[in-house]
Amino acid sequence: MELREMGKAAAAVKYDLACMSEERKNRALCAAAEGLERDLDRILSANEKDVADGEAKGMHPGLVDRLRLTPERVRAMAEGLRQVSALPDPVGEVLESFIRPNGLKIEKRRVPIGVAGIIYESRPNVTADAFALCFKAGNACILKGGSDALASNQAIAESIRTSLEDCGIDPDAVQLVTDTDRAVTEQLMRMNEYVDVLIPRGGAGLIRAVVEHSTVPVIETGTGNCHIYVDKYADLAKAVPILINAKTQRIGVCNACESLVIHEAVRERFLPALAQALQEKNVELRGDERARETVPDMNAAAEADFETEYLDYILSIKTVDTLDEAIRHINRCSTGHSDAIITEDTERAERFLNEVDSACVYVNASTRFTDGFEFGFGAEIGISTQKLHARGPMGLKELTSYKYVIRGNGQIRP
């Protein structure tokens, strides 16, 4: 279908979705889960084609792994749909209500956003995940996955659409853009008439392109140059495991730690122990001059290192003389995702929490907790690094807007 027609169809179905009962949405999500399991073979054989094409093109083995589906991965997708069905429906919640002196009753009520466009890269499971979250929050969605995963995404989307139809729901609640022409993606980014929000999910390049070309409002997600600052009053016995966890527990994720900021007063005591622990994990250290005085076999950090999200077994190290300097350095270099202080001094912790301008600010914990599941949202569509609408992990609520419902008995404005 031509993209404008898809937009029109999505905008038409959104009114039904906005008023759909929670029970009906949940039944449809469970039916879609069963459908994915029923269509397992078809999905796997479509995926085999994508994987074969990728390998033939010399795709990086890491990307091939992200692309590949297995029976377990398809079952996990289905399980994901069931989990979303079990989450509370955010739509209809009354956020505020008040009565004005003139008798007008004003209610601020949570409603769906309408039509969400999701632009994503290789992993085909996003097709099912993004649908589930958008649908449960009452939104229609238009999905544009990576061209590498086209056959897989088509098989998954078709399976879900069939299940919706079986439930008597207009399948245009989820539509997949199959035209891989870049011009079509750019058209999606400018289709303000039909699309209410765009959420890019992927690498920094994808996100930059969407921000650059969109006239539709975008929620920027993802890039995380996350810092851990080990303060003068840090409990170093806490600091080592937190750094190991934040750096190495999972490497290629946005909430991994990319940079250590170390207070001069604990440099000599802390760095050797940390260096040894990180070397055991094969992490390359890139330090400033003072860090290298303490650990001489460390590589030198260039200024650019402090602005780099490595997503790799590399950690930059910056030495500071004061808490103020640490805060300034982090505010300058951070992408505003997640930053932590390790300290036993409450006052200094509070200053850090107040003054570091990031979506998630931590004291004495790993930055790896910035995650919709870890926050207890039960789901996650992405992690916002902008300040409008949503910041930090986004779950179902962040896929909603609100409206004001005003009840009068003939009031006019004097």
Added chain:
Amino acid sequence: MELREMGKAAAAVKYDLACMSEERKNRALCAAAEGLERDLDRILSANEKDVADGEAKGMHPGLVDRLRLTPERVRAMAEGLRQVSALPDPVGEVLESFIRPNGLKIEKRRVPIGVAGIIYESRPNVTADAFALCFKAGNACILKGGSDALASNQAIAESIRTSLEDCGIDPDAVQLVTDTDRAVTEQLMRMNEYVDVLIPRGGAGLIRAVVEHSTVPVIETGTGNCHIYVDKYADLAKAVPILINAKTQRIGVCNACESLVIHEAVRERFLPALAQALQEKNVELRGDERARETVPDMNAAAEADFETEYLDYILSIKTVDTLDEAIRHINRCSTGHSDAIITEDTERAERFLNEVDSACVYVNASTRFTDGFEFGFGAEIGISTQKLHARGPMGLKELTSYKYVIRGNGQIRP
């Protein structure tokens, strides 16, 4: 100053503003109010220059009136600053807090957005208003007013900056772009590094241009093609005064009614009385065929009329046979600002409130109440017609974001 330098300065001062006490902000707002009164003559003579230039260029008298300042208008600006100082500070409010099973204490806390860019047209009072709201919500602002009001805006901005300095506050909390080159405005729209949000305030052309050219997140404000639907079960004695009020109480505003949707069953009873009342107010009616059967001297409405925000003494009239048709028509033609139903039937009212997808939906009241002051917000930076971040009237809270503050005692992610 060069625009990038202004951006850098705003981004530097935002950290101080974010942590500034409510008391200190209020003192500065009151000082700025006194300053405007003290600088009255200077502001008026700058304004005389703008007005003279405007008249010499043959500016429309309505625009000259918007541009013109009087001692009363300057005092009203000062009073506006004092009113904002009296509003509660939204910054620091704890929106939610919860403890995770692993002991992490998570707090969702209201914080300023950071740096707001405000792009506006002729009325110089916006310079003071926009500053006050941004400042009270802890944001730095970069203001770009219309070139017609440049001297007036400069005088107002300089006065405020001097007052801030007198209070020991960095005057770069408010900066005015004085370069009237369109390329500079476009640069402001793409300065994502320093500007967190853009809010255009003005006509549809300005807003469209900002949405079209910005890479910085925009909050769209303003355009209102607002409908009043007079239902089969309307109390017609309520309907006439509501329509008169919504259409004529103030003409050029976004919450004025532009279109009447009338149920066939009450057409013959309602339209003659309404037509007479509106003709007394010199309102031109443009009706569909059936409306013109009832009131033959009415002009004919073209399809384009139903999509037009007149901002004038004109009302379009559409006849429908069912509530469903009314809702579909409004969802198709409305700009999603404010729409009302007049009915005594609760069930039909609820269907309208649920199914009409606009920021403010009314039953039995004038659409003119869509306003920050009428809602009790005590202030208004604009009325959002988009669904992200803020919808409907925006006051101080809508000029804030939030952050997550997470307190642990050594937690790492398993």
